[in-house]
Amino acid sequence: MSRAETRQKVFAAAIDLIAEQGYSATTVDAIAERAGVAKGTVFYNFGSKEALFSALLEHRIGYLAQALRDSAVGATALDALDAVVLGQLRFFEEYGALARVLLAEMWRTAWQEAIVQLREQALGVYADVLRRAVAEGQIREDLDIDTAATAVFGMVLTVAIERQALYPDRPVSEVHATLADLLHGRISR
Structure with a gap:
């Protein structure tokens, strides 16, 4: 999977989770799980929540x-x-x-x-x-x-x-x- 595809998957997971439960309640762990990537992948691509x-x-x-x-x-x-x-x-x-x-x-x-x-x-x-x-x-x-x-x-x-x-x-x-x-x-x- 390319970096652009990974970013799109993480974006999709993050927007859905934040819409469902709010920014504060959304964790990087939950975003990574929903996106089907490792937590480290989220940090590698973005650095922080x-x-x-x-x-x-x-x-x-x-x-x-x-x-x-x-x-x-x-x-x-x-x-x-x-x-x-x-x-x-x-x-x-x-x-x-x-x-x-x-x-x-x-x-x-x-x-x-x-x-x-x-x-x-x-x-x-x-x-x-x-x-x-x-x-x-x-x-x-x-x-x-x-x-x-x-x-x-x-x-x-x-x-x-x-x-x-x-x-x-x-x-x-x-x-x-x-x-x-x-x-x-x-x-x-």
Whole structure:
């Protein structure tokens, strides 16, 4: 198994365990066992549990940001906004554990670099689309873009977690339609 494959297995095990029981309760032993590798392999690849989690956040936030950038297309900025919301819902449908970790663990002061990365990369996609919507005259010029980007991202994150936990059979398209209606009613001119 290559080093990259090993890191992916450890990342998958760590994110699942942290989502299930929290960062503090998750041990390197448990991560290694779930990943099917020796404890020493985890330390060899990451050095510490903290470094593993930091690398995990950086890696997965990068995936999320790329998924949002890839989905930010549309004839108008509001079409692009709707597409980004749908892209985020679909991403968290596939990577639900990351959604739970972001909501529960991300805001600790130890992970400030990851918060900056999330803000610049993932929330930055929302901010760019919202700026475009202002430029196109589709939303209010006085909208606080940074706050709006955080609010939309957080709303979608929370709804994605709720859907997974309580309504897993609810179609993503139905959830997306509700969110789009809510957004258009609140930020449109």
